[in-house]
Amino acid sequence: MDTTTQFKALVVEKTADKQFVREVRQRSIDDLPPGDLVVRVHYSSLNYKDALSATGHPGVTRQFPHTPGIDAAGEVVACDSGAFAPGDRVIVTGYDLGMETDGGFGQYIRIPSAWAVPLPEGLSLRESMALGTAGLTAALSVLGLERAGVTPDRGEILVTGATGGVGSIAVAILAAAGYRVTASTGKEFEEEYLRELGATEVIGREELTAGAEKALLAERWAGAVDVVGGPTLAAVLKSVKYGGVVTCCGLVGSPDLPVNVYPFILRGVSLLGIDSVQASPGIRREVWQRLAGAWKPAGLAGMVTECSLQGLEVMIQTILHGGITGRVVVNLLES
Template identity: 45%
Template structure:
């Protein structure tokens, strides 16, 4: 028997999350059984833990959209007992049981080997948020982003994706302008490498003009909505925005003018269904280009029993940086 955070729904449609003991026979049927060491808290986890269960399809359910640990048993030749592995995406934690458990059973196709230079705790300090941030940086680079060409904007900079993106971009030599609605986070963001702090209010409303002064050579946007629309009109000629989130809303009250007159690119970043080769590329870049001291500064430790409260906090935008969940604590 081992511990897992189980979300259940009662006859009235209300969900309840709590730590319970389950056995191997309770786990889904799949190729690889992993002894989970660490997981994290992401916005999707907050939705799955919250009222109504958000993205969950069936109950009872184990959330946790990512985890890192050690293979215990494998029916697939790619993995053997003792291998260190990482999982992000593939709707694990939503449609499939996830990482908020001391053991997980998943398809081999969903795993990647833990990259050299990272341990399992560091991998989950990165987690889905950091993996997404690196995918965004790589997409911007693939579309011409280079250090020294001007400031790169990061919206929602104190959140998980934004924190890692800020640290990576600064480490690569970019001038980073960090957007936040929490003035108390300025010292934290500057420690990550931000050279400029942009108050959220400066970008929170759309303007009638479809184009403003060219200011940003790139952008990692975790907010969407009116802020993304505003940022599109401020991008330099040929610059790109990597869209990674919708904390500010899914609607985009924008015009096509920035795309037509300035050749701006809007790049959609999906971390869930990324092909295996690009996953490996991103994790290798993380091991190389994310300063571990900066990563550690983002970390808030947690246990399984802390998760219901943290799920509420992340939905309210009250979680800074990265939460690392020690499922065995």
């Protein structure tokens, strides 16, 4: 492998305190961090964390210049460990990719081979990035409900933040798995989109949180996938049925949880934390296999907006202002 190979990447540069610029530049494989696996990236995806990294958020990235992109899918160029062979197709999500390690917004990445999983049959590289970290997180949430005994016959499942990446895919996976899904969103004009994904009912954020100042609310949900946090999660916990389960994987509303202990000690409600960043290789392979099979969203293509490296700037600003519905796939082949 020629480590002087040139490629394009989005590079974020710090120019002054709290001032950053972004541009597509030529780089070489020699510029990349150490690692035993080199992957030619075909597709990546845009997540909220990527937008934070691209704008210099210190909670995500502190070392610059830097290439964001916490997701990548592509073809193995070289693997010193022998875990993969040249030509193998792989998915890389989580760990340090796109945070302090140059990520998927470049046409090549160099990483530890333990970060990669084989692309399962039934899923294309583009489809894997239509899912990406959002899909992995959504699937881990559904798996958490399933393993906790929340089966489709138990009743309605609520998904909050349902028009976002994780929420959209969670709605689709749950519907495909036979659950009756209610989608909650602040974008009620997207009701048709959510019903196409499989939601049987769509409710507004205000309806969900109405009366949430009370110690408990009327029991309704058998389980829930929450990606919002804050007062929304508190309201969900107060309205889950006895023995119900809520998964928590986001904080777009707030990292704080203003809730009392009543849902837990009077109704036996369980709150499961979901983390896709450090999930084990074994669980990743299991979840990706399910996403390539029975859990593959029927409307996956309809969730996706595609852009090139050059088109990322507009998309970064859009996602920061809450203007993205579904998923953004970044095509590195046409950049």
